[in-house]
Amino acid sequence: MSDFYIISVKHTRSDQRYITLWGADDCGYKQRLNTAGRYTEDNVRARLGYYNSGSSTIAVPADVVERLAVDGDSRQFVGADPAPGVPRVLLNVRDVWSELILNAVEPPPYKVDPQYQGAAVGKVA
DSSP, X not given: OOEEEEEESTTOOTTOXXXXXXXXXXXOEESSGGGSOOEEHHHHHHTHHHHSOSXXXXXXXXXXXXXXXXXXOGGGGTTSSOOOSSOEEOBOSHHXXXXXXXXXXXXXXXXXXXXXXXXXXXXXX
C-alpha cells in the first residue's frame, strides 16, 4: 500500500511558484512537503471522487511526489508555520503537472486544468 499526497488543482494559481498540497486530515493548504498531509491508499480509494476529482484535486503516490520535489527557497516561507530544514516543494511548471496527472491514483472523472506560469487558460498540461 502506498501513501498519497493530495494535490490542489483548485488552489494553485499561475502566479504561485509552488504547487499547493492539502494539509493533514483534510485541513488547510501547504506548499512544503514536510508540512503537507499524507493519506493512506485505503482512505484515498474510499473517497476517490473527493480526493481525485480532477477539477479540484488529484491524489498522487508519495514516492512520485517526492521524486519530483526540489529544494525551495526558505526565504519565501518566513513567518509561515515553522518547519525545520530546507523546504521540499513542487515547482508550479508544466513538466511537473504532466507527471502528477500521469501518475494520479486513477484517471480523474473531470478534466485536470492546472494553472501555472505560461499556461493557456482552459488547456490541460
